[in-house]
Amino acid sequence: DIQMTQSPSSLSASVGDRVTITCQASHDIYNYLNWYQQKPGKAPNLLIYDASNLETGVPSRFSGSGSGTDFTFTISSLQPEDIATYYCQQYGNLPLTFGGGTKVELK
Amino acid sequence: EVQLVESGGGLVQPGGSLRLSCAASGFTFSLHWMHWVRQAPGKGLVWVSRINSDGSITTYADSVKGRFTISRDNAKNTLYLQMNNLRAEDTAVYYCSTLSGPMDYWGQGILVTVSS
Numbered sequence: 001d002i003q004m005t006q007s008p009s010s011l012s013a014s015v016g017d018r019v020t021i022t023c024q025a026s027h028d029i030y031n032y033l034n035w036y037q038q039k040p041g042k043a044p045n046l047l048i049y050d051a052s053n054l055e056t057g058v059p060s061r062f063s064g065s066g067s068g069t070d071f072t073f074t075i076s077s078l079q080p081e082d083i084a085t086y087y088c089q090q091y092g093n094l095p096l097t098f099g100g101g102t103k104v105e106l107k
Numbered sequence: 108e109v110q111l112v113e114s115g116g117g118l119v120q121p122g123g124s125l126r127l128s129c130a131a132s133g134f135t136f137s138l139h140w141m142h143w144v145r146q147a148p149g150k151g152l153v154w155v156s157r158i159n160s161d162g163s164i165t166t167y168a169d170s171v172k173g174r175f176t177i178s179r180d181n182a183k184n185t186l187y188l189q190m191n192n193l194r195a196e197d198t199a200v201y202y203c204s205t206l207s208g209p210m211d212y213w214g215q216g217i218l219v220t221v222s223s
Contacts, residue, residue, distance in 0.1 A: 034208055036152075043216055044152065049208020056209060087152055089206075095168050096142075096154040096206070 006099030012107045019075040029092030109133035116217035129186040129203030137181040142206040145199035193221045
């Protein structure tokens with residue numbers, strides 16, 4: 001199985017801050033990576049697919065980059081509505097696997 | 108409007124069975140691979156199973172292989188998950204999803220609690 005190591009597991013930032021989350025795959029997954037946002041009690045919401053493509057309707061402050069084993073997710077200017085848990089997810093190999101999540105809180 | 112609506116969850120004793128359903132609308136269900144993903148209380152997301160568009164290919168996580176069966180009825184636009192020999196560690200919110208970008212759709216989730 002491909003392990004997805006996501007860091008940090010939590011972070012605290014202020015409104016307007018730049019937030020960066022990393023995800024490392026245990027094997028090459030090319031660009032087969034999604035980034036999801038999940039708010040409490042809600043289903044996950046896809047933000048980025050194929051490592052760097054912004055899902056329709058998602059604000060441009062969200063972005064993703066990387067390929068192979070190392071990936072980065074960035075919020076360029078944190079907004080109050082971005083408080084959530086974020087997950088990376090690989091679909092290059094079965095079983096599909098998720099990172100452990102990053103809980104983003106307001107400072 | 109795209110909708111995925113899960114049903115069939117609830118409380119079941121260890122060793123028991125449940126059948127989850129996921130009713131789809133607002134998109135061409137028969138063209139999409141479909142997945143089940145679960146989330147134990149306070150924990151992360153875990154992929155459970157997938158099925159191809161015509162139901163001929165199914166794949167499972169090792170943790171549920173031999174106990175869970177995924178299926179679909181494209182005439183009814185419905186996805187199923189038959190869960191047998193349930194264990195306490197199967198307790199989770201279960202989501203159905205297309206799990207694909209673009210056109211990534213998720214249901215609201217349904218809680219399955221396995222407890223005596």
